[in-house]
Amino acid sequence: MKKNRNVYLSIGSNIGDKFFNILNAIFELNNLNDSFVVRISKLYKTEPYGYLEQDYFINVGIWLKTKLLPYELLDEIGKIELKLKRKREIKWGPRTIDIDIIFYENIKVDRTDLQIPHKEYKKRNFVLHPLKDIYYNKNILKYYSKASGRVEIYKNFDKILVSSCLLGINCKYNGGNNSRKFLKEFLKKFCIVSICPEQLGGLSTPRVPAERFGEKVVNKKGEDVSLEFYNGAKEAGKIAKVTNAKYAMLKAKSPSCGFGKIYDGSFTGRLINGNGVAADFLEKKGIKIFSV
Known part of the structure; x- marks a missing residue:
C-alpha cells in the first residue's frame, strides 16, 4: 500500500x-x-x-x-x-x-x-x-x-471572496458546512472575505434545499426562491466592490455559488454545465472564480 x-x-x-x-x-x-x-x-x-x-x-x-x-x-x-x-x-x-x-x-x-x-x-x-x-x-x-x-x-495581492461554508461556518442548507481543511492555510496567508449569498438574500439556515432551473431557483417543496438568490448575488457583488475583491473561491455545484457545473433542478444529483446565480453575477462583474 x-x-x-x-x-x-x-x-x-x-x-x-x-x-x-x-x-x-x-x-x-x-x-x-x-x-x-x-x-x-x-x-x-x-x-x-x-x-x-x-x-x-x-x-x-x-x-x-x-x-x-x-x-x-x-x-x-x-x-x-x-x-x-x-x-x-x-x-x-x-x-x-x-x-x-x-x-x-x-x-x-x-x-x-x-x-x-x-x-x-x-x-x-x-x-x-x-x-x-x-x-x-x-x-x-x-x-x-x-x-x-x-x-x-509580495504584499500586493487582492482580497478573495470565499463561500462561508467552505471556511467551516454553519450556513449550509442543512445547518452544516463544507469545510475544506487546506483553506486554513489561505486564511493565514491571504486576505479573505467570507460570504454566504443565500443568507445575504434573506434565506434562513437551515432551509429547504434548492436547485437552479433555467433562470429560476426552486426549492424541493416547489417554492420559487429566485428573488432571495438574486438579491443575495447582488449583495455579494456589493461586498466585492467595497472590499475591492478580484477573486472568489465558491462552493462547487450549488445553485448560488456553483461554477462550471451545477445540479440540474431535478434533485436527482445530475449535473449540467452552468453557474449558480451568485457565481454568474460575480463573473459578469469581472471576478475570477475558483470552484471548490
Whole structure:
C-alpha cells in the first residue's frame, strides 16, 4: 500500500495575472488524487533567473502530502502546467506557471527528465526563501549566502471572496458546512472575505434545499426562491466592490455559488454545465472564480 510522502514544490509565474495563476496551481495540486496541500509559504516577488529580459516573478513554496510516486507526480504537474497554458519557448524564459519538485522526502532521482533534489535549488533565492517558510532543514541554511536573485515579500495581492461554508461556518442548507481543511492555510496567508449569498438574500439556515432551473431557483417543496438568490448575488457583488475583491473561491455545484457545473433542478444529483446565480453575477462583474 502506498503511503503519504512529504513533497516540497516551488511554484512561479510572471505572465498574465500572476497571483491568479499561483492560486490556480495550488488548487490543482490540492485536487490531485491521494494528495493535499499541507502548508503554503509567503508569496515572494523575485527577479528573473538566467534570462533577465522579462517581468518579475511571484514565487511560492508548497508542502504537499501525496501517495503519487515521483514520476506520477511529475506527469500530473505537466498536466497542470499545460492546463494553465505554460509554453516552453525560451530556457528560463517567461511562463504562466512553473512547478518544480524540490524534495521528495529523502528519495534521490538523477535522470535526464527528473532530478530530486532539484539540481538548481541551492543557487536560487526564489526557491530557498519560500522553502524556509515550510521546511526547516539546517543543512540548507548554508546556501542562502551564496544563492543569487533579489527577493522581497509580495504584499500586493487582492482580497478573495470565499463561500462561508467552505471556511467551516454553519450556513449550509442543512445547518452544516463544507469545510475544506487546506483553506486554513489561505486564511493565514491571504486576505479573505467570507460570504454566504443565500443568507445575504434573506434565506434562513437551515432551509429547504434548492436547485437552479433555467433562470429560476426552486426549492424541493416547489417554492420559487429566485428573488432571495438574486438579491443575495447582488449583495455579494456589493461586498466585492467595497472590499475591492478580484477573486472568489465558491462552493462547487450549488445553485448560488456553483461554477462550471451545477445540479440540474431535478434533485436527482445530475449535473449540467452552468453557474449558480451568485457565481454568474460575480463573473459578469469581472471576478475570477475558483470552484471548490
